[in-house]
Amino acid sequence: MSQEGKTIHPVSRAVLAIIALVVIVVSGNMLVSSLGIGHKSADLTEDRIHSLSDGTKSILRELGAPVVIRYYASRSSDYMPERLKLHMRRVDDMLDEYESIADGMLKVEHLDPEPDTDAEDSANLDGISGQPINNEDLYFGLAVSCLDRTATLPFLSPNDETTLEYEISRAIAEVSATRKPTIGLMSGMPITGGAAAMPGQPPAQPWVFYNQLSRFYEIEDLTMTPAEIDPDKYNLVLVFHPTDITEEAEFALDQYLLQGGTIVACVDPYSVAARMTGGGNPMMGGGGTPVASDLPKLFEGWGLELSSQVVGDPTYATDMNANRTGLAVLTVTQEGMPIEDSVITKDLSSVTLFLPGGLTKSGGGGVSAQTLIKASPQAGLVDNLKASNLDPSLITSFRPDGKTHELAVHLSGNFKTAFPDGKPGEEEAEETPDSADPSAEAGEDEDASEESAEGDEESADPGYLTEATKAGNVFVISDVDAFYDRFAYSIGNFGRQEIVLGQLNGNVPLLFNIIDQAASSTHLIGARSRAATSRPFTVFREMEAEANQRVGKEIEAFETQAEEAQKKLDELQSQKTQGTELFLSPEQEAEIRKFREQEVEARKKIRELQKELKREKDQLKGQLTLANIAIVPLAVIVAGILFFIGRKKRTRAR
Helix, strand or coil: CCCCCCCCCCCHHHHHHHHHHHHHHHHHHHHHHHHCCCCCCCCCCCCCCCCHHHHHHHHHCCCCCEEEEEEEEEECEEEEEEEHHHHHHHHHHHHHHHHHHHHCEEEEEEECCCCCHHHHHHHHCCCCCCCEEECCCEEEEEEEEEEEEEEEECCCCHHHHHHHHHHHHHHHHHHHHCCCCEEEEECCCCCEEEEECCCCCCCECCHHHHHHHHHHCEEEEECCCCCCCCCCCCCEEEEECCCCCCCHHHHHHHHHEEECCEEEECCEEECCCHHCCCCCCCCECHHHCCCCCCHHHHHHHHHHEEEEEEECCCCEECCCHHCCEEEEEEEEEEEHHCCCCCCCCCCCEEEECCCCCEEEEEECCCCCEEEEECCCCCCCCEEEEEEECCCCCHHHHHHCCCCCEEEEEEEECCCCCCCEEEEEEEEHHHCCCCCCCCCHHHHHHHHHHHHHHHHHHHHHHCCCCEEEEEEEEEEEEEEHHCCHHHEEEEEEEEECCCEEEECCCCCHHHHHHHHHHHHHHHHHHHHHCCCCCCCHHHHHHHHHHHHHHHHHHHHHHHHHHHHHHHHHHHHHHCCCCCCCCCCHHHHEEEHHHHHHHHHHHHHHHHHHHHHHHHHHHHHHHHHHHHCCCCCCCCHHHHHHHHHHHHHHHHHCCC
């Protein structure tokens, strides 16, 4: 008998199968890693904290030149704190995702700047110095380069975790930009400086914020009457106190916005700065500048409305000099900045707005609207002159109006034109010519009818946009005084020269945050501040709050009993006559014993509540641990079984 072959022992088959499985897994991982798709994953967290925002992805996909990120981290040091090591792993994962999405246009170089090494020299050349931690200089920073431009993040602090993505994306956008960002300026107030108010006096100096802005951006004066605004040339248009703006100028802004432009508008129903520079005239500013400004046609088209009176708010009212209260001088804290992860307002402790107007979103416009800063529910509108003079009668006569008054808003999306009836001035230009001969009119009717079809075709293209070709952005702040030198900066005198000592508030950082986000790249507006990976366990907090409330009631009852007993003892003490001893009656001694028993009982209940709280927390921890360990693997097993059953059915059907 011939034997075709020997059968393999079942144990050997199992061993071979395991070896084959290991080889497949390792080879699969190597293949996935080599293809650059190793970091593809599903982010199921509530705030998508492990995913890059759409704005960042757009920046990476539109890179026109290679970008290099030199990532300096002291990995070999034994003195790196555990908190920094954990944050380092998060940065590693984020940069891996950056590299993956950029599709070869971004490279991350990992460098460990040990003492007396080329990596340390490279870090110093990039402006990244070691931070003294645990008696050793530790490096943890980034240098982002593209061609001949470099932006540096000197130290990646875990405290700045939520803004890390924005800062990296901003650096990439800055170094990869082909030209310096250009801002178009339309201002009804002389913020760029001007001639002397009187002969013999020095010329008016530019506002401080304008000088600072011009260091980083090209600023071109569009005047208040631009015929058109080129969206390819201007990264954004800053409209500052647009007093008596014409419809033609608003139309130019409208067309710029419909082509994907960004507008930052600072308007004001009553500008204190205009009044101060106008020789005391309450209605006119310097050089005849009105105190009020608005964008009437554009606001109507965008679904916004600006109040003609200023907003008073006792919640955010500011204490002024001479013990006076500025009811309409609002120092708005983080409570009035509702978007928690906004890179514009996140790091602002407060902003101070001087007689701001109230913005109301009246609907329409077809775009999304976000509130950056708002007044409290106790706010209302007050008289402009009384508010500017800090009239004390406002404090007692003020009543909230129950309306929502927003102070800074962001509109974004595909806008529609604010001029549905056509370009301003077209109707006046299209006048019907006078006819001297009625018979000539009759003779021309036939020619006119023949040309009507051509006229209809021409009228189909009005020569201007009625809907957006790209998504646009609008930021509106209802105050211009917030950026006036005297209200935004601490000014000192050095001889006859005034110098800036520092910022008084978060006013200018608010404006610069908006401009930096929009001018560096329009995609940065979509690059959000990330939620923190360290999340508070709100369930535990709720349990602790509930227990504290229960314990607090017991403590409160105990304190009340102690106060009553102390009062009775004080009464006995006051009745004691000089030279006599104080003896307590049996009833009084019994009362003291009763009080002490109540004290012991209350403390026993407190301990029981604390033990009960600990048991509840331990039980919850156990449930969560079981869920993390068992539920996910169980779900995978169930899915595998279902897949196996389905496959078995399909096999039998064949």
